[in-house]
Structures are given as structure tokens and as C-alpha cells.
Amino acid sequence: MINRASVYNIVQFTKEVHDFVKVRHRNLVSLIGYCDDGEHLALIYEFVANGDLNDQLSGKFGNVLSWESRLKIIIGVAQGLEYLHSELRILHRYVKPTNILLDENFEAKLADFGLSRSSPTNPDTEASNKIYVKPGRDPYLDDQYFNSNWLTQTSDIYSFGIVMLEMITNQPVVDNNRESPHISKWVDLKVAKGDTLEIVDPRLNNDFEPNSVRKAMDIACSCAARAHNRPSMSQVVIELNECLALEKARSIGRTGEITQTQ
Known part of the structure; x- marks a missing residue:
């Protein structure tokens, strides 16, 4: 549902919907x-069966996503x-776990894109690249x-990099009890100490x-680095598929070992 008062131009909005x-x-x-x-003004989207990534990572449905499943999801997001x-030459602007929906096959589908720019942050401009941020910076x-x-x-x-770090560690983006509250800085500290695997979600065993x-x-760290050092999404897709290939090779090797043992 959309607040009609928030739509800067109903004619432009209708054109963008089409x-x-x-x-x-x-x-x-x-x-x-x-x-x-x-x-009332409402947007109607396809139904997506398995909730959002935030729900899945939290264990709300009682299951733990495997590493391979997490990689496939984040590749879909990328x-x-x-x-x-x-x-499309547009920005998503709201990439976060609650906007990453999962279908019946756990394939990722990004929500809240494109038309989000039609909710004005400045009523005097169209499709502004500015957004309204509630008091307290959005992490x-x-x-x-x-x-x-x-x-x-x-x-x-x-x-996207911050979402990846959440997916890998299953840690909150901001935790004031950590030595560095924001997840990107905390991960940087741990990686610098050589603790990379120690901060992986322990539920993966x-x-x-x-x-x-x-x-x-x-x-993930390169995506969360200073702007001029960040890779393109095309590069990220290629490198994430390499991560998936490594994990699949392990699975195939493990299956082979089991077969030989039997």
C-alpha cells in the first residue's frame, strides 16, 4: 500500500508502473x-513463498541455510x-535482507526496487537520488x-557487501557490545587478525x-570498502560463481569418498 500523499506525480507514477x-x-x-x-493506491506483486532472507537467517522457520544455499541466494541478488x-540504469537504493525474498526453490528475488524512487524525498524534484533516512544512520x-x-x-x-557479511557471519549489522559495533569494521578487525573462519555462522558447523x-x-569486504575500490556487480557475479564452484567441488569430492567407502 502506498500513501497517495507521498507520490510526487500520479501521472509519472502510473507511467513508471506500466x-x-x-x-x-x-x-x-x-x-x-x-x-x-x-x-487507496496499491502495488501488486507476485507471491513469493519462503519469506525474506532476514527471516531465513534468523531461523524463524526452524531451518539453517547451508553454505551452498547461501551462495546461490547471494548470487541471485548480485x-x-x-x-x-x-x-535498466537504475539504483535499487534499499538493498537489505528484508528486501531479498525467496521463492519456493529458495531462489532470490529482489523487492522494493525501481518504483521506490517514486516515493519522493524532495517533492520539488522527480526521481531524486536522495532518500529519506530516519534519525540514526541506516547501517x-x-x-x-x-x-x-x-x-x-x-x-x-x-x-550488498553488508548483506553478504550478515549472510556469512549471521551477526547483526550493528552490535554495540563488539569491539567495533558496525559489522564491516568488526570483520575487518577479525580478518586482519587471521580470524576469518572463526566468525563464520557457527550453525554451519x-x-x-x-x-x-x-x-x-x-x-564482501571489497564491496564494503571505500567507494573507488568497490568492484562492479558484473565482477562480483563472476567471483561469487567461483566461490560456488569451489563449494560444489567439495560436495562432489565428499560424495565420491562416501561411494568408495561403501
């Missing part, structure tokens, strides 16, 4: 249409962002935004290929 209905990508939630009855950046936004008050593709990439995890951690 444009986005045509957008189809396996890693983007499909917009079916909208409803405008005069008093592919969705790559498409938004390169094909998924990089400091560059607060310095420039302007979002870029690197802002999405930073947010070390059931993963170590080099796959280390490489994923490196990718």
Missing part, C-alpha cells in the same frame, strides 16, 4: 500491476543488481551518502569449503 510491469528477470520480484480506487545497474548506507547526500551504483554495492568462504569474505 514500464516496470514489462520488466522480467528471474531475480527481481515481478510487478503485476497496481490498484487505484481514488482513496545478478538482480547487475541487471538493474546495466540494463546499510555507506558514509559517502551522508557526505554527498547522493546515491550511486557504488551505494548499492556497499549495501564448519560444513563448507574454507577457500570458498574466504573468497566470499574478500568479496
Whole structure:
């Protein structure tokens, strides 16, 4: 549901809805249409069965995502962002676990993209690259935004890196009881001490290929680095697929060992 008062231009909004209905990508939630009855304005999206990444990481449904499953999910997110950046030339602006939905096959689908720019932060401008941030900085936004008050593709990439660190460690983005409260700084400290594998989600029980995890951690840290050092989403997709290949090779090798034993 959308607050009509927040839509800066209903004609422009309607045009954008028609444009986005045509957008189809396996890693983007499909917009079916909208409803405008005069008093209420609603966007209608496809149903996605398995909730969001935040719910899955929290254990809300009683299951623990394997390392391979987490990699497949984050690759889907990367592919969705790559498409938004390169094909549609728009920013997502709100990359966080609650906006990463999972279908019946646990394939990632990014939600709340594109049309989010139609909710104005400045009613005097259209499709502003500024966003409204509630008091207290959003931990998924990089400091560059607060310095420039302007979002870029690197802002999405930073947010993606923070989501990756959450996925790897299952730690909160901000925890004032840590030596460094924000997850990106905390991970940097741990990696510098050589503690990379010690901060991996303990619920995985070390059931993963170590080099796959280390490489994923490196990718996440590079995404959360200073803006000019961040990789493109296309590069991230390539490197994450290498992480997945490492993990799959481990699984295949383990299956072979079991077969030989039998």
C-alpha cells in the first residue's frame, strides 16, 4: 500500500508502473500491476513463498541455510543488481535482507526496487537520488551518502557487501557490545587478525569449503570498502560463481569418498 500523499506525480507514477510491469528477470520480484480506487493506491506483486532472507537467517522457520544455499541466494541478488545497474540504469537504493525474498526453490528475488524512487524525498524534484533516512544512520548506507547526500551504483554495492557479511557471519549489522559495533569494521578487525573462519555462522558447523568462504569474505569486504575500490556487480557475479564452484567441488569430492567407502 502506498500513501497517495507521498507520490510526487500520479501521472509519472502510473507511467513508471506500466514500464516496470514489462520488466522480467528471474531475480527481481515481478510487478503485476497496481490498484487505484481514488482513496487507496496499491502495488501488486507476485507471491513469493519462503519469506525474506532476514527471516531465513534468523531461523524463524526452524531451518539453517547451508553454505551452498547461501551462495546461490547471494548470487541471485548480485545478478538482480547487475541487471538493474546495466540494463535498466537504475539504483535499487534499499538493498537489505528484508528486501531479498525467496521463492519456493529458495531462489532470490529482489523487492522494493525501481518504483521506490517514486516515493519522493524532495517533492520539488522527480526521481531524486536522495532518500529519506530516519534519525540514526541506516547501517546499510555507506558514509559517502551522508557526505554527498547522493546515491550511486557504488551505494548499492556497499549495501550488498553488508548483506553478504550478515549472510556469512549471521551477526547483526550493528552490535554495540563488539569491539567495533558496525559489522564491516568488526570483520575487518577479525580478518586482519587471521580470524576469518572463526566468525563464520557457527550453525554451519564448519560444513563448507574454507577457500570458498574466504573468497566470499574478500568479496564482501571489497564491496564494503571505500567507494573507488568497490568492484562492479558484473565482477562480483563472476567471483561469487567461483566461490560456488569451489563449494560444489567439495560436495562432489565428499560424495565420491562416501561411494568408495561403501
